[in-house]
Amino acid sequence: MLHKALRSFGLVLLLITTLAAGAVSGARAQTTEAPNVADTLLVQLDQIEATLNRDGLSEDTFSELRSSLSDIEAKATAQKSQVQPLLQEAKARLEALKPAETKEGEEAATEADSLKTRREELQEQVTQIDAQLKLISSSLVRAEQLNNRITLARQDRFTRQLFERSGTILNPALWLNGLSGSVTTWQAVTTLFSDWGRYLITRAADHIWQVIGVILIVAVVIVGPLRFLLFSGLRRLSNLEDPTALQRSLYACWAVFVYTIVPVLIFLAVILILDNADLMPRRVEALMSELGSVVFTLSLSYGLIRVLLAPSRPTYRLLNISDSDANKLYGIALTLLAIYGFEITLDETDQTLLTPLETTILLSGIASILTAILIWTGQRVMINTTPQHETPVDESLTLPSGFNLPGFLRLLQPFIWIACLVIGLAPILGFVSLGSFLAMQLGRTFIILGLLGIFSALIDNFLNEELETGNTAAQKISRAMGITPKTVNQFSVLFNGLMRILLYVGAALLIFTPWGVESTGFFSSLEKAIFNIQIGDLSISPINIVGALAVFIVTLVLVKSIQRWMEQRLMPATDLDTGLKNSIQTSIGYVGFILAAMLAFSYMGVNLSNIALVAGALSVGIGFGLQSIVNNFVSGLILLVERPIKTGDWVVVGNDQGYVSKISVRATKIETFDRATVIVPNSDLISNRVMNWMHNGSMGRIIVPVGVSYDSDPEQVRDILMRVASQSDQVSSYPSPSVYFMEFGASSLDFELRCFIHDINSSLSAKSDLRFAIFKALKEANIEIPFPQQDVYIRSMAAPNKPIPPELPPETPPTQQTEQTSPKSDGHQNAEYELNDGNDNDSGEGDGDAAATA
Structure with missing residues (x-):
């Protein structure tokens, strides 16, 4: 038994030792791999820097260098994330092996030699890993510096090319050379296509029927049915009598897609057939590959023009302009599209057709001037346009939703003036490249903004119509996910905002890419911002x-x-x-x-120990005079966590009451009903008495006191009050309203109507409406509402008689009378005041004082 136990213990010990040795060897292997990676990165960085030191680098070279630097940064970051944990582990083990500290006068305790040896090994390992980590960090810094050099070099190259001065188009020699070069270019084009025609006849003579058969098969089996399906769907969307906003947006997106994809597919089908049949010479193949982007751009632009202006379909027009203005803009836009297509064709086929420089300068300058004139004319039409609808039929009639296009153009009018002025004057002053570049980028910007508006309208209308609160789709989603339709609507608003951000960022990148802004650099910076922000030695992710x-x-x-x-x-x-x-x-x-x-x-x-140090430092500061600040800060945290009050609550604090407008770190702002702001320290809200009318919800109770005459029937009064409360829209049915006979008043029977309303914020208006209704109902039932009333009677005594002679018998003295009347049932009170004669006055002056009797 003991033998088996010892054998089992030995196996376990052997297993633990093997695992420990494997861990140590793995750590050493990773440590030895780090120098190789760091050295490789340094060599690659040296090569990139040597390339950057050359002159005349092309745009493709800059792109390749930027891509290589991105790979180096990715490798260095991955290696750094692997080495950092090893350094922390080695430091932790070294810290555990440190000798115990001794006080003064005490002798240091002796330790084993093996412990010293192990500590020295760990110290050496920490030194090596730290050195490799610093080399990798240095590689990252150097890669970032080289990236900045590439950016500056590209910007310098772009600026030099853009502001390079050529001949002005007012130079007669330029016109002579340019026109002769145009004739030469046209002859080159005709020669190229005539040679291609002879090449086709020669190559296709043997298998002409096979080529025709393939073309017919592609046209009948693929292109024809596909075109029919695309346009049939477009016709179904365009034949609706009263399309909704979502249907208009769907039609716009589908129309742009159809008008773009059909010409591109036909062009690609022809190119593929000719290429597979080896019916294109090398120069024609290069020309067709350059014309592919031209076909795509022109098709997309034409689709956008048809959708935005829709001269033949006013119901589906996305811009809120009249038919006459739409027709004017349609003609201007098609002319601009023709000029834009000519410019990009000239730019793409320049190397293939070997167009003379004078011809390129002349044609580009003329195109720039015409573009400036047409853009100026178009924006004037848009600013002075007459709306098709006084109020848009829906929000999809503007770009984007709710967007006032004429107002926006008025806002941009100075910038459009400047752009047109620069585009028109640049060729005259000799800066043809600048004018041509601005004209092409302006057209590119219009295309991108048009797509942005269409997609934004589609997302808005889809979310508004399909995921609106109470809609069928929203109810299905709420039942499937177990959330309320209101929550679905909130998520749809959040999703709409997220999609807008993505669309706007993508549009901005597409617009500013030709100006030197690279998407790779943007995404690289975004990746650094998301995954690793380095502030000194602190890394924040x-x-x-x-x-x-x-x-x-x-x-x-x-x-x-x-x-x-x-x-x-x-x-x-x-x-x-x-x-x-x-x-x-x-x-x-x-x-x-x-x-x-x-x-x-x-x-x-x-490290939680660092938090403990910070807390200790804060405690010292609190002890030296930050008690009130910390008290308010902690009280603010308690308010935010426990939420005894929250923003929008109706609270009463002392003599002030109002709505909580903001809860900050130090104090809480309360806006009174007089629009004044009361700033209350958070500690007062925690330590003092606060009444919150909306702590458990917006429902609250109101009390309406009512007094009726003693002649009224209490049960009838109760029924009337209950009926009035039940007929009010503001009164909640649960808890149900109640009527209480409170007391027998001095002049009335006192009742109270107590009921709950849905929103305590409307308590004043609810009480007022109930009083109006109660007064009307009591008046219709001939029930009197009494009020305290007193009748005052003043009775004077008879005037005193003359002195009576002694021989005459005395006259009967005047009597003094007092009357009292009992109060009426309606609370009418009577009181009498009698005026005593002057004989009762001890001083003998005037008529006496008035005495009141009950």
Whole structure:
């Protein structure tokens, strides 16, 4: 038994030793691989730098160098991510082997020689790995510097070519040489095609029927049916009587696709047939390959013009302009398209046809001047256009949705003036390349903006019509995913914004690429910004931040699930009191929050000991006078986490009340009903009493007191009040309204109508509407609403008689009377005041004072 145990222990020990040795050897292997990679990268960087030092580099050379640098940066970044963990592990092992610190006067403890040897080995390993890591970092820095050199060199080359001065088109010699060169170029074109015709006859003489058969098969089997399908779908979309915004957008996209793809497919089919039959000479093949981009650009531009202006289909016109203006712009646009096609054809076929320089300068200058004139005329028509509809039928009639095109053109009018002026004057001043470049880029910009507007309108209309709250598609998605239709609508708005950002970024890259902005450089910078931001020795990765945020949210969701389970299942099964149950659940929430934060920091690779140091430094600052600031800061965090109040709530703080407009780090802003702003420190909201009318929702209760006369029937009054409350749209049916007979008042029977309304913000208007309705209902039922009233009676005593002679019998003295009347049933109160004679006044002055009797 003991023998078996020892044998098992020996096998386990051998396995552990083997694994440890493999790990050490693997680490050493990675360490030895790092120098080779670093040396290779340095050699490649030296070669690229040597190439950059040459003169006369072409655009293709710059692109190849930029691609090589991107590969080097990718390799260096990958190698750096592999070496950094090795360095951290080696440093951690070295830190564990450090000797214990000794105090002054104490002797250092002796340690084994093997421990010293191992520490020296680890120190050497740390030094080697750190050196390789620095070499790799140096390679990354050098690659970035070379990238900047390439960018500057390309910009310098672009500027020199753009502002290179040629002959002005006002020079008669240029016209003579240019016209003669045009004749020569035309003869070269006719000669090329005549030679090609003879070549076709010679090559196809033996198998002419095979070629014709292939062409017929392609035309009948492929091109014909495909063209029929494409245009039949276009006709179905265009024959709708009252198309919706989405149907207009679909028609626009489909029409652009059809008008673009059909000519391109026909051109490609012809080229493929001729190429496979070996019926194209080398020069014709080069010319056709250059004309391919011309066919695509012209087809796409024509489709955009037909869709945006739609001279024959006003219902499907995407621009809100009149028919006459659409026809004018259609003619201008087709003329511009012809000039633009001529310019790009001249530019693409320049090397194949060997066009003379004077001819190119002359034709490009004339085309630039005509382009400037036509663009100026077109923008004037657009600015002064008459809208087809006073109010657009839908938002898809503008580009993009809700976009006022004439107003936008008025905003851009100074820039269009400058562009037309530069394009028109540049050939006259001798800068033909500048004018031609600006004219071609302006046409390219119009094409890109047209596509951007069409796709933006399609996305907007699709999301608005198909995923709108209450729509069938939104309800299906909400049922399938278990979310509310409102949430589906919110996600659709978010998706719309994301797609807009992608479209705008893509359009900007396409527009600015000819100006020296490279998509590769943009995406490289974007990749660095997403995956690695280097600030000194600190490396920040937004991807890691997003992952840490996901870890934090998932952990909080798990904690909330545990709290909900305890609240619904565990706590009801115990005999603990309510206060202790709440304390336990709250404590679990705090512990879960701290745990989620620690896991998130660990995922990002943040050393928690550094956080402890920062917290210690903050504690010292708090002790030296930051108590109030930290108090407000922590109170603000509590407000944001516990949410006793939130933005938009109606709160009462002391003598102030209003809506919470903003909760910041230090204070909370409350906007009163008088539009004044009250700034309350966050600590006051935590430590003092705050009444929140909307803490549990927008529903609230209102009380409407009503008093009726004593002659009224209380049950009838109750029924009237209940009926008025039930007929109000603002009063909630659950909880149901109620009427209470409160007391017998001095002049009335006092009732209270208590009811809940859907939105407490409208409590004042709800009370007012209920009072109007109650007054009308009580008046129709002849029920009186009493009010306190007093009747005052003033009775004077008779005037005093003259002195009576002694011989005469005395007259009967005047009597003093007091009347009291009982109050009426409606609360009418009577009171009498009597005026005593002057004899009752001890001073004997005037008529006496008035005394009131109850």
